[in-house]
Amino acid sequence: MSTSYLIRNVSVLGGEPTDLHLRDGVVVAVGAVSDPGDGGVETIDATGLVALPGLVDLHTHLREPGREDAETVESGTRAAARGGFTAVHAMANTEPVADTAGVVEQVWRLGREAGHCDVYPVGAVTVGLQGERLAELGAMADSAARVRVFSDDGKCVSDAVLMRRALEYVKAFDGVVAQHAQEPRLTEGAQMNEGELSGKLGLAGWPAVAEEAVIARDCLLAEHVGSRLHVCHVSTAGSVQIVREAKARGVDVTAEACPHHLILTDELAATYDPIYKVNPPLRTRADVEALRAGLADGTIDIVATDHAPHPHEDKDCEWSAAAFGMLGLETALSIVQETMVDPGLLDWAGVAERMSYAPARIGRVADHGRPIEVGAPANVVLYDPSVRRTVDPTESASLSRNTPYRGMELPGRVVATFLRGRPTVLAGALV
Amino acid sequence: MKRHLLSAADLTRDDAELVLSTAAELRSLADRPIKKLPALRGRTVVNLFFEDSTRTRISFEAAAKRLSADVINFSAKGSSLSKGESLKDTALTLEAMGADAVVVRHGASGAPHRLAHSGWVRSSVVNAGDGTHEHPTQALLDAFTMSRHLGQGKTGSLDGRRVAIVGDVLHSRVARSNALLLATLGAEVTLVAPPTLLPVGVDSWPVETSYDLDAVLPKADAVMMLRVQRERMHGGFFPTAREYSRRYGLDGRRMATLQDHTIVMHPGPMVRGMEISAEVADSDRSVIVEQVTNGVAVRMAVLYLLLGGAQPGGEE
Numbered sequence: 001m002s003t004s005y006l007i008r009n010v011s012v013l014g015g016e017p018t019d020l021h022l023r024d025g026v027v028v029a030v031g032a033v034s035d036p037g038d039g040g041v042e043t044i045d046a047t048g049l050v051a052l053p054g055l056v057d058l059h060t061h062l063r064e065p066g067r068e069d070a071e072t073v074e075s076g077t078r079a080a081a082r083g084g085f086t087a088v089h090a091m092a093n094t095e096p097v098a099d100t101a102g103v104v105e106q107v108w109r110l111g112r113e114a115g116h117c118d119v120y121p122v123g124a125v126t127v128g129l130q131g132e133r134l135a136e137l138g139a140m141a142d143s144a145a146r147v148r149v150f151s152d153d154g155k156c157v158s159d160a161v162l163m164r165r166a167l168e169y170v171k172a173f174d175g176v177v178a179q180h181a182q183e184p185r186l187t188e189g190a191q192m193n194e195g196e197l198s199g200k201l202g203l204a205g206w207p208a209v210a211e212e213a214v215i216a217r218d219c220l221l222a223e224h225v226g227s228r229l230h231v232c233h234v235s236t237a238g239s240v241q242i243v244r245e246a247k248a249r250g251v252d253v254t255a256e257a258c259p260h261h262l263i264l265t266d267e268l269a270a271t272y273d274p275i276y277k278v279n280p281p282l283r284t285r286a287d288v289e290a291l292r293a294g295l296a297d298g299t300i301d302i303v304a305t306d307h308a309p310h311p312h313e314d315k316d317c318e319w320s321a322a323a324f325g326m327l328g329l330e331t332a333l334s335i336v337q338e339t340m341v342d343p344g345l346l347d348w349a350g351v352a353e354r355m356s357y358a359p360a361r362i363g364r365v366a367d368h369g370r371p372i373e374v375g376a377p378a379n380v381v382l383y384d385p386s387v388r389r390t391v392d393p394t395e396s397a398s399l400s401r402n403t404p405y406r407g408m409e410l411p412g413r414v415v416a417t418f419l420r421g422r423p424t425v426l427a428g429a430l431v
Numbered sequence: 432m433k434r435h436l437l438s439a440a441d442l443t444r445d446d447a448e449l450v451l452s453t454a455a456e457l458r459s460l461a462d463r464p465i466k467k468l469p470a471l472r473g474r475t476v477v478n479l480f481f482e483d484s485t486r487t488r489i490s491f492e493a494a495a496k497r498l499s500a501d502v503i504n505f506s507a508k509g510s511s512l513s514k515g516e517s518l519k520d521t522a523l524t525l526e527a528m529g530a531d532a533v534v535v536r537h538g539a540s541g542a543p544h545r546l547a548h549s550g551w552v553r554s555s556v557v558n559a560g561d562g563t564h565e566h567p568t569q570a571l572l573d574a575f576t577m578s579r580h581l582g583q584g585k586t587g588s589l590d591g592r593r594v595a596i597v598g599d600v601l602h603s604r605v606a607r608s609n610a611l612l613l614a615t616l617g618a619e620v621t622l623v624a625p626p627t628l629l630p631v632g633v634d635s636w637p638v639e640t641s642y643d644l645d646a647v648l649p650k651a652d653a654v655m656m657l658r659v660q661r662e663r664m665h666g667g668f669f670p671t672a673r674e675y676s677r678r679y680g681l682d683g684r685r686m687a688t689l690q691d692h693t694i695v696m697h698p699g700p701m702v703r704g705m706e707i708s709a710e711v712a713d714s715d716r717s718v719i720v721e722q723v724t725n726g727v728a729v730r731m732a733v734l735y736l737l738l739g740g741a742q743p744g745g746e747e
Contacts, residue, residue, distance in 0.1 A: 191540075196632030198631065199630030200632070200636075202540035202541075202564030202607060203563075204563075271548070317545075319539060319541050320539040321518075321539060
């Protein structure tokens with residue numbers, strides 16, 4: 001296979017069409033190239049395509065080890081490559097939990113062997129996600145996986161003392177605690193957004209305040225101990241406002257929004273189809289608008305997928321018996337185009353910031369999230385924003401099919417993904 | 432009528448009045464020596480009960496049998512939530528047996544809706560109570576009972592009648608279905624409960640709400656008491672059973688403030704001494720036993736209309 005790609009007539013971050021030359025894993029030219037200077041070069045006509053830096057997901061569930069019926073590192077990273085990602089952070093809620101150096105190194109090694117994108121394991125904050133005592137965060141940080149993001153995602157570190165200690169402790173290796181903000185007592189048995197509709201449908205409500213109270217507390221804790229905090233899957237207008245005010249005060253807090261929270265609303269629960277069941281739940285139209293505004297003005301730093309594969313039987317049942325979560329890797333960029341780029345809230349440079357530079361910064365990932373310029377690692381996505389496609393779950397590279405966008409027409413398509421100059425996706429298909 | 436009865440909201444006023452008038456015709460059967468009609472002969476009705484419920488199940492069973500339908504009772508003991516796929520697999524089994532109607536009681540809100548809309552079965556689905564969502568046939572039998580006692584004109588209209596529904600509205604499928612159906616039928620509903628037992632968003636329902644039972648009782652034409660499960664106390668919804676009973680229970684003293692014609696209802700099972708005193712439950716105002724009798728007639732009407740049988744009493 002060629003190790004040199006000359007991408008002709010491509011619009012880097014939506015700019016004027018030009019050429020892009022990738023060779024030996026790095027970007028060697030940005031601008032009109034008349035003579036690529038080597039024989040083995042493969043030329044790609046990228047007319048009409050946008051080049052973005054390889055996307056970085058800070059929130060992916062790869063399910064391995066433990067739930068290989070739902071996803072494996074292999075299948076999940078294939079889905080990631082199809083979605084334009086060159087790096088994903090694999091969440092810790094596996095079986096066994098990624099709370100030791102051994103487990104994070106296993107996941108990291110599986111990612112390297114798969115080779116579809118780089119896998120950065122997230123370490124659990126507490127042993128077994130039990131919220132009782134700290135896991136060996138330092139051992140995970142010092143392991144071959146070099147963990148920098150720690151999260152009990154799926155569960156909230158609700159104990160204030162434990163959260164404080166975690167925020168303090170990870171400063172020693174420049175780590176960050178990514179909080180799943182959900183006050184557990186306020187959300188016992190919760191099934192959907194608490195509001196008018198939950199009352200009508202007789203489904204136990206998940207009130208916005210259960211998220212907002214934890215985010216407010218954690219911002220104050222992070223401020224108090226001078227640590228950095230990352231807030232996972234912000235879903236309510238109130239949360240956006242709390243983060244906005246904390247940032248204005250100088251708190252070192254970053255926040256993510258998920259694609260599904262940017263486009264879907266709680267009204268879908270009226271179908272009782274648990275394909276729409278997710279945690280935190282789909283919220284109201286006003287929340288969706290607030291998240292978009294927050295993502296546009298930088299209050300929300302990044303888009304993260306919370307890609308959560310589940311086997312068919314865990315969704316093909318009654319709502320309250322079903323698992324929380326939905327697929328996201330292969331549709332994220334399209335949703336961001338639909339909800340942010342096409343309405344004019346974000347340009348392609350903004351997309352690069354929210355989906356590549358910023359998540360790489362938060363995760364302290366050096367080789368990803370770099371601008372497309374000479375000398376940078378050749379992690380690049382070629383994206384065609386002009387086409388529209390209808391989502392067909394059976395086309396997914398994931399082992400699971402639980403996409404809420406089935407049958408929905410979305411804009412855009414990933415044409416090619418390059419990981420250190422090597423294509424993982426070419427002509428829209430996995431390599 | 433729609434093919435399924437999943438929510439009281441599925442019923443237009445015409446639909447609801449048709450069920451009630453059909454039930455009135457079928458009700459007269461209960462007084463005959465032979466209580467059977469051939470209307471659903473050869474049709475199969477499955478009672479699919481994932482939750483224990485003696486009275487609702489036998490009410491549906493009696494209704495189907497009086498219409499000459501074949502009845503299969505299927506009770507899945509224990510929680511289906513621990514084995515989520517069982518609803519689907521059970522449904523597929525029943526479909527293979529050729530059920531014409533499935534009467535389903537399930538602990539999960541929306542389970543009948545899933546059954547009706549997931550493509551698992553082709554038969555009509557009747558919601559016999561789902562989680563904390565709805566119980567539409569209970570609302571129909573309540574409306575039927577009210578109509579017999581309070582109805583005006585030939586059709587027994589409930590227009591303008593005032594109904595107080597008292598108790599754990601938050602967890603009550605009976606309250607949800609009644610609020611919707613009674614509004615459709617023109618009655619004025621007031622939900623009375625401590626604020627902790629009213630759902631978020633109740634202000635968007637077609638009802639009034641009150642925290643003060645004593646203020647509501649003198650104006651009510653019907654008072655419907657809801658069961659308060661003792662386990663709610665552990666959720667901290669109210670301090671003690673005694674305090675609940677004092678503020679929201681219907682006892683002899685409160686009963687004395689009712690108008691002469693006002694009836695007292697309860698969907699059962701009652702917790703005597705909690706939401707209702709024995710004195711009230713056994714009083715002349717109480718129509719609680721009659722609700723059970725009417726339940727059979729109303730469920731006959733529902734099965735008959737959904738399965739499109741011949742005119743009741745009009746042949747053979």
